[in-house]
Amino acid sequence: MNVEKAVEAGHPPVVDVKHPVDSSSSIEGFTPDAQEGVKKMEATTSVWSKKHLIVAYILMWCITFVDAMQQGTSGALQPYVTSSFYQHSLTAYTGIMSGIIGGVLKLPMAKVLDIFGRPQGFALSVGCLILGLIIMASCNGVQVYAAAQIFYWLGYNCMSYTLGIFIADTSSLKNRGFMFAYVNSPYIATVWIAGPLSEAFLYGPGWRWFYGAFTIITLAVASPLYFLFMHNYHKAVKAGIIVPIKSERTFMQSVKYYAIEFDAGGLFLIMGGLVFFLLPFSLYSYQDGKWNSPLVVSFFIIGGLMLIAFALYEKYVAPKTFIPFELLTDRTVLGACILAGTLFVSFYIWNAYFSSFLQVVNGLTLTQATYVTNIYSIGSCFWSILVGLAIIWTGRFKWIALYFGVPVTMLGVGLMIHFRQPDQTIGYVVMCQIFIAFAGGALVITEQIAAMAATDHQYIAVVLAIEGMFSSIGGSIGSSVSAAIWTGVFPDKLAEYLPAENQADLLTIYASLPTQLSFPKGTPARIAIEKAYGDSQKWMCVGATAIMILAIFCVAVWRDIRVKDFKQTKGTVA
Template sequence: MSLAQEKNASAEPDVHYVGKESMTGGQDHLKDDIESVDSDHKQHGVKKVEAVTTVWSDKMLWIVFALLYLVSFVDVLLQSVQGNLVPYVTSEFQQHGLLATTSIVSSILGGVITPTIAKITDIRGRTEGFLYMLLLIVIGMIMKATCQNVETYAAAQTFYWVGHTGLLYIITIMISDMTSLRNRMIMISINSTPLIASTFAGPKIAELFLNNLNFRWAFGAFTIILVAFSLPVILILYLTEAKAKKQGLIQPRLKTRSVAASLKYYFIQFDVVGLLLLTAGWSLLLLPFSLVSSALNGWESATVICMIVFGVVTLGLFVVWERFFATVSLFPYKFLKDPTVLGASFAYGIMFLSIFVWDTYYYSYLQVAHFQDIASAGYILNTFSLTSAIVSPIISVFIRYTGQFKWPTIVVGIPFILLGTGLLIHFRTPGTSVGYLVMCQFFNGVGTSFIATCGQLAVMAAVSHQEIAMALAFFSLCGSIGAAIGMAIAGGLWTNLLRNAIYDNLPAVSKDLTDTIYADMRMQLFYENGDPIRMAIIDAYGDVQRKMVITGAAFVPLLLITVLMWRNINVKEKRQTVGNVW
């Protein structure tokens, strides 16, 4: 695609607003929508999927959705199982304190890589993107099953997390291709309901593997299961594309470039330089917060200072590269000027930032301070996602009949987040009944479901079909960066405060055990309730956890500012997709 074509493809879409002239002249607006949908500047992957949706029947539409649902089910269940096993993996290598660190780089890369995934799906096709993400998950899970040190596990987590987030992202894009704006969030939220089952099944499966086998068998088994459920999706999509090609709806791509020219083309299209600068910049900036406690001289360490300085400089270079040198930008600049796309994406990022500050070590806290077993701790923790999975379809039905998503988020969503996070400051103490903790998880689950559901729809409603993949990539990037910042803050608080808190609370005769206790959660769980050492550990956990919740709560008011930036787009009045769609 030439630069001129790219500018045309990223032109402002025809969007209809509540309370403006969109309430009249329906035929003119329908014509405008069709013209927007039928743009001549769509990339090959978008044209392929639109051709596919014109040839499949209603029955095939439901079959594809059902298969995607099963893949999502297995993937979410795997995420729940491995999430409950992570503290034991890091403890296996005496590095429990690095729980946040192992996730920071993977979270950053998982978000930063989404523009590349978006371009793969737009240029090559949805099926190819789905296959590539599955391959990354398989590589990561095999590495996890065979890792012998925390460094290998961190690398495996990066492969897995990029594949996991990418797979769910592509499934979301595929469902977007299959639905109208009005019904889209209903189908996307239905596809998220496997969280309901994984909330209960994941922790129990993790406990069974850990007690009867080990975490390696869990990773290996789920790798095979995920591949088995994914293959039918890939097969049907390829067969449907072949049918569309046979009918002449998909034109074959002429191979006019050499291998070297193709490499140069994709190097430019995927903005590899920008991708590397953005990933390196955020990683260098955030990792020191969780690594500083192990560095010589702490914050005065030359290594820590250099990482922060180089991180800032690298992010500066990214801005310069994108502004003056990138032939194809990582993101269209129109996204940075669109208040709806920018506000929704920032709201998603701030939401994750606030959550991960207090959530990253929550699982460990429940086991150590509240004497919960693996399954029970997982149930309490997953009440959050369970609530979100139940509430999201209800929100989506409301949107389907009203077309509104902005004001419900302000009136209902944000107050629930304020309530849930604010109450945690009071209830996140070792002596609190776990029922109150479950209640706070419920409140936060309700509130965040509004941000996630309505924010995602706001981004998609503000752009054309051609731009959905890239707009969702920007949305996902902001969420991943927000999560990474939250984990960095959590890791910084944990590694800089917990060891000292344990040392201060331990009896004088046991202070030499500080490093051993801090590094291994299994050692923390070894001591019985009432043992002076266990009580010292619990007091240390309670002190640090309270500070983490206060820090996370401080970011919640920013959500209101970002949501107020959204335009009040009525999704009942905008047509975006073509073919046989819901």
């Protein structure tokens, strides 16, 4: 494709990818009609060696190891960060906007990957993550911390998403579940690190130093993978497989082109609509009149109107749609995406205040609490390896989700309604977490394989972006519901149970986890706090169980695709 034809066709004239003249080449041909970033990646995998493929997977494992350690430690420290500003009740709120924005922006990130290339998108995501860490290290309030979370989660979600695309680009479909499980296996080890690390920073240099230290560590561990992919990209250029060409567009033409290509109008409407619609769930308790307050009502109205405007804009106005609706008409893709959203809604409803519950009600230390909260990480990652092997062996994936993943998840979440109470022992809570972990590992792998198996290689990035968007928005909805239950139940029950001599401290107890922990176990005040936690957690688990009913229908509509002999990728792949 020459420059003139590229401009006329509306393609970004960044590179021209062609077959080498040498007929002895092992390249089988690029995916028809694929965008430039897809062709770049196929060209890269056609020239790199098996050694570089192995090195790439080792580097991805190392990046995931650092991310997992960072995630576990940050999650343990978050209640203490919000409590340091006397805003413990906003623990769930800090993740709502970041989840929405980080999830929705996966679709334009898919465009970055497809138009400019995988390494460029990876570098952009790492930059956002590092910026978020820097802001969190220097924040002076919950509002700034929440804003930093937006950059952090945008970077983290897009980086993990880009790694997923790397795996999809460099592995055959039948092996892909196992390769996803392998790259995510560091969570098995970091479970035992996050607790001691969080305590070391909390009682040592402080939580700000944690974010500062991981700014440097993340940059150091992520850079080699970027340079490896760029090295092989330039190798493909030298081989003549990729011929760089210069764009002839002016600056304003480029702005207009990319505004259309990334659907800037639709992006603004859906992000704004979701943020305005979901924030009142966690903010209503701080307003006079609560649900009837002008701020809450206006947020709901504005959010609803923006979401309606988004649907109308995408249908009648947008030159290029934000969501490729033709993909969502496939029942397997749609079922996988809705399942992803459902799982995250359920998880974030019961998980938002879980660490605080374990410390206050069960009397665990911060390290011990991280061990319990990370059972999901270690269990799901371990089990997903077995699920990946099962898919390689049987060539199918639907049966794993339908007959094991969904029912066992519902069992584990449902049992928590009874066992997550002050009068129950920690052993039963751990049992529930093991059920959820094993089933969750099965569902995460099978939902991603289902979405990818139902489409071609050129749409892998978009399909995984849609699946990731559903996950992130589901997490935001779950956080909103959890925050609504917490702010609606916990303070009222606390006021009901607290002894008269502690009523004056009600607001301080509600606002600070360290204050809650300052009352010794067995004292009337601590018993009252534990009972208030139990009432709040019960309704969270009820909501988390109820939403899982959708998961049954989501998996049932999947096509039973045989992936054993399915070929999607080109070049040297795993």
